[in-house]
Amino acid sequence: MTPQASLMLQTRGLGVSFGGVHAVQSVDFDLAEGELRCLIGPNGAGKSTFFKMLSGQQLPSRGEVFFRGTRISGLPAHRIARLGLGIKTQVPSVFDGLDVLQNLHLAALRAEPSEAAARRAAAAVLERIGLGARRHAMVGELAHGQRQWVELGMILASRPALVLLDEPAAGMTHQEVRTTAELIREINRNSTVVVVEHDMAFIRMIAGRVTVFNRGEVLAEGSFDEVVSDARVREAYLGKKDVHAAQAQETAHA
Amino acid sequence: MQTPLLPRWGLAAARVLAVAGVLLAPLVTDTFALLAFTVYLVMAMLALSLAFIWGFGGILCFGQAAFFGLGAYAYAIGAINFGPGTGALLLAIAVPAAFAALLGYFMFYGRISDVYLGVITLAVTLILFNLANSTSGPQYRIGQALLGGFNGIPSIPTLTLPGQDAPLEPEGLFRLVGLLLIVAYAGLRWLLRTRFGQVVVAVRENERRAELLGYDARLHKLAVFAIGGAIAGLAGCLYANWGAFVNPGVFGLAQSAQIIIWVIVGGRGTLIGPMIGCVAIQWMVTALGGQQTVDTGLVLGVVLALFVMLIPRGIAPTVAGWFSRTQKAGQP
Numbered sequence: 001m002t003p004q005a006s007l008m009l010q011t012r013g014l015g016v017s018f019g020g021v022h023a024v025q026s027v028d029f030d031l032a033e034g035e036l037r038c039l040i041g042p043n044g045a046g047k048s049t050f051f052k053m054l055s056g057q058q059l060p061s062r063g064e065v066f067f068r069g070t071r072i073s074g075l076p077a078h079r080i081a082r083l084g085l086g087i088k089t090q091v092p093s094v095f096d097g098l099d100v101l102q103n104l105h106l107a108a109l110r111a112e113p114s115e116a117a118a119r120r121a122a123a124a125v126l127e128r129i130g131l132g133a134r135r136h137a138m139v140g141e142l143a144h145g146q147r148q149w150v151e152l153g154m155i156l157a158s159r160p161a162l163v164l165l166d167e168p169a170a171g172m173t174h175q176e177v178r179t180t181a182e183l184i185r186e187i188n189r190n191s192t193v194v195v196v197e198h199d200m201a202f203i204r205m206i207a208g209r210v211t212v213f214n215r216g217e218v219l220a221e222g223s224f225d226e227v228v229s230d231a232r233v234r235e236a237y238l239g240k241k242d243v244h245a246a247q248a249q250e251t252a253h254a
Numbered sequence: 255m256q257t258p259l260l261p262r263w264g265l266a267a268a269r270v271l272a273v274a275g276v277l278l279a280p281l282v283t284d285t286f287a288l289l290a291f292t293v294y295l296v297m298a299m300l301a302l303s304l305a306f307i308w309g310f311g312g313i314l315c316f317g318q319a320a321f322f323g324l325g326a327y328a329y330a331i332g333a334i335n336f337g338p339g340t341g342a343l344l345l346a347i348a349v350p351a352a353f354a355a356l357l358g359y360f361m362f363y364g365r366i367s368d369v370y371l372g373v374i375t376l377a378v379t380l381i382l383f384n385l386a387n388s389t390s391g392p393q394y395r396i397g398q399a400l401l402g403g404f405n406g407i408p409s410i411p412t413l414t415l416p417g418q419d420a421p422l423e424p425e426g427l428f429r430l431v432g433l434l435l436i437v438a439y440a441g442l443r444w445l446l447r448t449r450f451g452q453v454v455v456a457v458r459e460n461e462r463r464a465e466l467l468g469y470d471a472r473l474h475k476l477a478v479f480a481i482g483g484a485i486a487g488l489a490g491c492l493y494a495n496w497g498a499f500v501n502p503g504v505f506g507l508a509q510s511a512q513i514i515i516w517v518i519v520g521g522r523g524t525l526i527g528p529m530i531g532c533v534a535i536q537w538m539v540t541a542l543g544g545q546q547t548v549d550t551g552l553v554l555g556v557v558l559a560l561f562v563m564l565i566p567r568g569i570a571p572t573v574a575g576w577f578s579r580t581q582k583a584g585q586p
Contacts, residue, residue, distance in 0.1 A: 055466060081468035093466070095459035106456045109449055110468045158467055 007066075008033045008162055008192045009054070014063035014073070015216065016053060023049045025216035026063065031162075036188045038203045039196045040227075041213030042237055047196045048090055050213070051164050055087045056080040067162070082110075086160030086191075090167050092147040096140030100131050100150055103139055107154035121157055129153040129183070145176045152183055163187055165195045169202050181205040200228070212236070269440070276432030280425035289496070290540065292428045294533045296492045299435050301516040301532035302525060303485035306442050309522045310451075311478035312458030314368060317375030318513045320382050321350035321483040323504035325490025327386070327401075330410045330500050335397035338411035338421060346491030347484050354483025355476060362472040362479070376510060383505035406501025413495050422495070431492050435529075438485055442525055445481075454478055515554065519561050521568025530569055 009031040015024045024046040031037060039047050052058035054065055056077035065073040072080050081087075095103050104122035112118040126132055129149045134142065139150050148168060155163055168184065169177045177199070184206055187193055197203050203210065203224060210227045212220040214236040220227055227233055280288055304318045328349040332342030357378060361371055390403025399407060412421035413430075422430065445451045456464045457471045464471050494500045503509070512535070520531025535554070542550045565572055 057462070057466075076470075077462075077465040078468050078470045081466055087466055089462075089466075093460060093463040095456055095463060097459045098455070102452075106452060106464075107467055109452065115449065154463075154467070 006033070007031060008035070008068060009194075010066040011054075012064050012066075014050070014053060014060055014065060016049060016058060016061045022216050024053065024060075027216075027218055029211070029218065031192060031194065033192055034188075035192050036185075036206060036208035037194045038206065038208050038210045038224075039194060039213060040198070040200075040203065040210060041219070045213040046216040047213050048166055049216075051087060051166050051194075051196065054080075054164060055085060081160075084161035085164070086155040086158055086162070087164040088148075088151050088155055088166060088168055090170070090196075092144075092151045094139045094147055094150050094154070097138065099136045099138055100142070101126060101135045103150055104153050104157045107157040111157065111159045125153045125157045128156065128186075130179070145172045148172065148180070149183070152180070152187075156183075156187060159190065161191055163191045163193045165193065167196055167198065169197060169199055177202055178205070269436070272436055273433070276429055276436065279432075280428055285424055288424055288428050292424070292431050292496055293493070294536050295428075295431045295435050296489050296496060297516075297536060298529040298532045299431075299438060299489040299492070300486055300513060301520065301528040302435070302438060302442070303482045303489065304513050304517050305520070305522070305525050305528035306485070307478055307482035308517055309524065309528070310446060310458060311454055311475060311482070312368075313475060313479060314372045315375045315479070315482070316372045316510055316514065317379040318482070318486050319505055319509040320375070320379040321354055321486035322490040322493070322509070323379075323382060323386070323500075323502075324350040324353055325487030326494040326500040326504050327407070327490075328487070329491040329494045330407045331396050331399040333411045333413075334399040334407070338413050340416055343413060343488075343491060346494075347487050350487030350490070351480050351484035355480040358476045358479035362475045365472075379505055379510050380507065383502050383507075386502035386505060402501075404502060406499060406503075408499050410494050410498045410500065412498060427492075427495060431496075434488065434492070438488070439525060439529070442485075446525075450474070450477070512554075515558050517568075518558065519568055521570035521572070524568075524570040524574075527568050527570025534569075 007030055009029070011027050011029040014027045014029070015022065017023065027046075027050060029050075039050075041047050049058060053060045053073070056072070056075055056079070060073055063073070064071060067080070067083055067085060070083065072083065072085075095106065098106075101122060104125050105118055108118040108121040108125070109115070112121050126135055129152065131146060131149060131153070134146070139147060142150065148170075152165075152168060155165075165184065169180045172180060181202060184193060184195060193208075195203075195206065195208070207224065210222065210224050211218060212227055212230075212233050219236055220230050220233050222230070279291065283291070300318065300322050303321070304315065307313050307315050307318070325346040329342050329346035332345040336342065357375075360366075361374060366374065386401070386406075387404050389401035390405065392400065394401045394403070401407065412427070414421045415426075415430075446455070453464065453469045454474050454477075456467075456469065457474050461471045464474075490504065493504070516532035516535055517528040518531075519535060520529065521527030535557070538557070539550055539554070542548070542553055561568065567575075
């Protein structure tokens, strides 16, 4: 196929199977420059695996990925990252044995031309993620939410064109979730963003276009309100019987 | 980026002291002690190479002896064939570095995990041991150099520095070994501060994250492995010069195990620690060699067990920890 260069990211028939299990069936996914897209779906829908294929951590069994018109499926992870794709993994992946500033510095070092520029960029991001007081704390000793922010900060510091965020608000308190949503909107000012989340309140907060995954395929796509009112989506999330139950409940309330 | 233990002037003073010590020591010691010190420093260089590969690159290499032995053999063969000059010295660095690069290429680009890495490097060392052992007989020769099998290569010509017409005396060899050790140490410290060095540490901490940031983890590990191989090879070359003799024992299991013990005792994650550990243990082994009551290997095992249980971080990080604690206490 011929990729559309105007799109940031395009996948065609992308899928992967482990033995007989089709973790991701065949996904056609288009993402425009500057978009903020949410990816939702029940557990095991293939969202994280989809991200792993985009970032080069998992080799697809079939299909292709194009990043700004360049085919990236099959490239090693570091080459894809260099083209401008940054990812926050589901379990925070940080340099636990180094301090907060060193983590940010290493991320900035890729994007900045010199050591001094990287140091400035790291210091700026440090203030932005609000961990200035803990700059010399080992990242391995930080609380879970703070580690998530360090990872988000590393993505900010490496200034990728496309940012993939796998459950950035998982395990955070309500206040932390709000801060994270703000941070994501800020990242979106300069980068295109795709977020995988479970938390519906969070998705409403960041208010982007929503794509629903189910059983390794795209089930629906649209605005938040369109998607949550889609019967198929409710079915996927709640199961058929539960939808009736939920409707019965709603009727009862009404 | 870590807060240094010594202030800048202290570090400079330590360097001057080290250089002066190396240059002046031959004036105040007798030849016998000088020869013992020389071999201590040669082994310290071998310890330094593993300190870099394991402590900073995160690569547990059980086969550092392979590069050391290859360096020693390469120097011997080079010196016998085309004279004990700079050529033989460079050959002794290039051969193990190239061998490490080739071995590293298969291991790192084949994505072999840490445990198997240890097994493979150990097996390679033992293969070289057996190979070198089975080369007795006049048919096993490289140029004019007879490999000599189990007996090794005797009377290797001692290094002659450029511009000199006589080979190095023990005093000169000691100074050369000491200066090269200081240069290798300072060079590695410098390297670790560069962008390359920072990425090497990042790869040790989290290979996946380093790659997702756009760093080629495999290439960095390969480079670390080759640099470590080169330094171990240089140590092997100096060892061949020290005794004017090399045999397959340099590839032996005991040799490989000792290097690991030096690094564990001295402290992984520092460059200076393993060198201190190496000198301390060699001194202990020499001292124990003079008595008959206990077996040296047994004592070495006990020392290793004690360190693993009581001082798992090793000498240098533990001592550094005391200092930074007193510093913090001093400035509230």
